[in-house]
Amino acid sequence: MAKGFDKHQQRHYILSEFGKDLARRSGSRCELCETAHTALRPYEVPPIPHEPHIDQCIFICDDCRKQIDSPKHRDNDYLRCLNRSAWSEIPAIQVMAIYLLQSLSKEIWAEDLLDQLYLTPEVEQWLDQLK
Numbered sequence: 001m002a003k004g005f006d007k008h009q010q011r012h013y014i015l016s017e018f019g020k021d022l023a024r025r026s027g028s029r030c031e032l033c034e035t036a037h038t039a040l041r042p043y044e045v046p047p048i049p050h051e052p053h054i055d056q057c058i059f060i061c062d063d064c065r066k067q068i069d070s071p072k073h074r075d076n077d078y079l080r081c082l083n084r085s086a087w088s089e090i091p092a093i094q095v096m097a098i099y100l101l102q103s104l105s106k107e108i109w110a111e112d113l114l115d116q117l118y119l120t121p122e123v124e125q126w127l128d129q130l131k
């Protein structure tokens with residue numbers, strides 16, 4: 001049990017080390033909703049690798065985190081913020097934005113957006129792993 005705890009601590013430490021680079025990459029704005037002046041935390045986009053990797057992390061606010069963590073409480077209006085992040089050139093951001101958009105069934109604006117996007121094979125493959 002102690003070992004598991006250490007591992008968790010270690011992962012947490014590595015992720016917080018990513019903070020500086022993620023702050024630079026994101027310009028200190030949430031990488032999903034682009035809100036500035038709010039607390040941002042690294043989030044690992046699944047599937048979670050054995051060792052944390054920055055390319056698999058997105059830097060997001062607590063509100064976006066809630067939208068990811070509680071599918072039942074997804075707010076379709078809130079998620080309109082993904083309009084821009086769905087076009088991100090950073091695969092982890094694009095994957096998470098599209099994943100959330102795809103969960104919004106019957107939202108015409110979300111479907112239109114998804115139709116317009118060009119996805120690289122890398123992003124397609126990653127999305128398949130989230131299903």
Ligand SMILES: [Zn+2]
Nearest residue numbers: 030033061064
């Ligand atoms: Zn956000």
